Amino acid sequence: MNKKIIWVKIITDNYYQVLFRLNSIGIxxxxxxxxxxxxxxxxxxxxxxxxxxxxxxxxxxxxxxxxIYLIKDIIKKYIVFIIGxxxxxxxxxxxxxxxxxxxxxxPKKEIQLLLKRELKKYNLDTLKLKKSHxxxxxxxxxxxxxxxxxxxxxxxxYDGLILVVNVTEKTxxxxxxxxxxCHVIATKDAKISSLNxxxxxxxxEVNDYVNKGDIILSGDIMHNEEVKNxxxxxxxxxxxxxxxxxxxxxxxxxxxxxxxxNRYNFNIKINDNKYKILKSRIKNKKEEEISLYKLxxxxxxxxxxxxxxxxxxxxxxxxxxTKGINLALExxxxxxxxxxxxxxxKVLKNTVNDxxxxxxxxxxxxxxxxxxxxx
Amino acid sequence: xxxxxxxxYFQNYLYDLDYFITIYENNLHVxxxxxxxxxxxxxIILNINNKKVIINGNNLKIKQMTKQxxxxxxxVLKVAFTYE
Numbered sequence: 144m145n146k147k148i149i150w151v152k153i154i155t156d157n158y159y160q161v162l163f164r165l166n167s168i169g170i171x172x173x174x175x176x177x178x179x180x181x182x183x184x185x186x187x188x189x190x191x192x193x194x195x196x197x198x199x200x201x202x203x204x205x206x207x208x209x210x211i212y213l214i215k216d217i218i219k220k221y222i223v224f225i226i227g228x229x230x231x232x233x234x235x236x237x238x239x240x241x242x243x244x245x246x247x248x249x250p251k252k253e254i255q256l257l258l259k260r261e262l263k264k265y266n267l268d269t270l271k272l273k274k275s276h277x278x279x280x281x282x283x284x285x286x287x288x289x290x291x292x293x294x295x296x297x298x299x300x301y302d303g304l305i306l307v308v309n310v311t312e313k314t315x316x317x318x319x320x321x322x323x324x325c326h327v328i329a330t331k332d333a334k335i336s337s338l339n340x341x342x343x344x345x346x347x348e349v350n351d352y353v354n355k356g357d358i359i360l361s362g363d364i365m366h367n368e369e370v371k372n373x374x375x376x377x378x379x380x381x382x383x384x385x386x387x388x389x390x391x392x393x394x395x396x397x398x399x400x401x402x403x404x405n406r407y408n409f410n411i412k413i414n415d416n417k418y419k420i421l422k423s424r425i426k427n428k429k430e431e432e433i434s435l436y437k438l439x440x441x442x443x444x445x446x447x448x449x450x451x452x453x454x455x456x457x458x459x460x461x462x463x464x465t466k467g468i469n470l471a472l473e474x475x476x477x478x479x480x481x482x483x484x485x486x487x488x489k490v491l492k493n494t495v496n497d498x499x500x501x502x503x504x505x506x507x508x509x510x511x512x513x514x515x516x517x518x
Numbered sequence: 519x520x521x522x523x524x525x526x527y528f529q530n531y532l533y534d535l536d537y538f539i540t541i542y543e544n545n546l547h548v549x550x551x552x553x554x555x556x557x558x559x560x561x562i563i564l565n566i567n568n569k570k571v572i573i574n575g576n577n578l579k580i581k582q583m584t585k586q587x588x589x590x591x592x593x594v595l596k597v598a599f600t601y602e
Binding site for chain 2: 158159162163165166167169170171172173174175177
């Protein structure tokens with residue numbers, strides 16, 4: 144029989160007398176706690192009734208339940224809170240295992256539609272449950288098998304609640320266009336530094352100077368001053384190209400210095416619109432964002448605002464000179480391809496006037512100057 | 519012929535009349551006492567069969583209590599038996 148165990152409070156200042164009385168009426172005590180003005184005893188409910196019957200001169204009340212009944216009481220007291228937590232956890236688990244958006248990384252609309260249709264077949268759609276990694280691999284294999292003429296490579300992965308599909312389309316190799324008659328001409332005034340002829344006749348040699356538009360490789364095959372055949376000339380022509388770059392650098396420049404004063408703020412980003420939660424108190428600031436939560440186009444960020452002040456400093460002529468040369472080189476570098484380079488730099492003019500340094504820099508580059516002109 | 523005392527053993531088994539007192543550090547366990555005749559901070563007196571068990575000590579208290587058992591804690595200084 145499961146006896147209800149309770150804590151009983153007996154108001155008394157004579158512990159020994161009460162215990163003696165309880166013993167005389169055969170009360171079972173599992174535990175007891177002595178306080179200043181009262182005594183707490185752990186007993187069963189039947190004995191509590193007997194105590195109230197026999198110890199009529201004492202004030203006897205149930206203090207609290209014990210054992211399983213105490214747990215029941217706690218559950219009863221916090222039932223709303225406990226149900227709330229359980230529902231929250233269930234919701235969290237469900238939401239974490241749902242797909243909210245499918246992102247197909249392909250610029251082509253038809254590929255996007257094809258993949259979304261294919262994914263739907265395997266029950267991968269928005270507001271559907273996520274599938275295991277193994278299952279995803281199987282789906283990838285099946286989709287690739289079904290679309291082997293269209294798709295080259297496919298990857299499906301989860302990024303939070305988004306199903307990301309990376310795809311490479313099968314490219315049909317186009318037959319290289321064959322032109323019948325073309326020349327290779329110079330795109331810039333230059334001195335030829337290297338020449339590789341694949342087809343055609345070279346009209347210029349290495350170290351020859353050419354102007355823009357000059358034919359370097361000809362598609363006319365001549366024999367005895369007569370055109371015997373027409374081909375599409377091709378080859379690699381590199382030449383030295385000269386540039387004169389003028390730069391002006393002020394000797395007084397502004398720069399920013401962080402004060403060390405930082406403030407934190409939050410912003411909500413919906414689509415491309417940002418809304419700050421707190422009022423910003425720093426006037427001149429740079430902001431760093433840390434993403435706290437992201438769901439589709441909705442984002443909550445922690446924003447660190449770093450205060451700065453703008454200061455002025457005077458550059459030495461040497462510093463300005465170096466800065467000017469670097470700027471000139473940078474300007475030219477931006478126009479160069481990977482296989483092209485700067486091979487020489489020389490300062491032609493260097494004057495200082497009115498707190499500004501004026502530089503004229505001569506730069507020589509090695510560039511691909513050949514261009515196929517189809518006739 | 520040797521007397522096997524079957525009757526006594528059987529009675530003993532059924533009525534569980536044996537008692538024992540176990541002393542631990544600051545605890546004293548009494549099994550099968552019959553009556554608590556005195557309870558105070560310095561002295562607890564129990565009746566067991568035809569004996570009185572007198573427990574002397576300081577700050578003696580009862581931790582657990584049933585009709586048969588008592589668990590006493592406190593500074594136990596002396597346990598004595600007297601025959602009535």
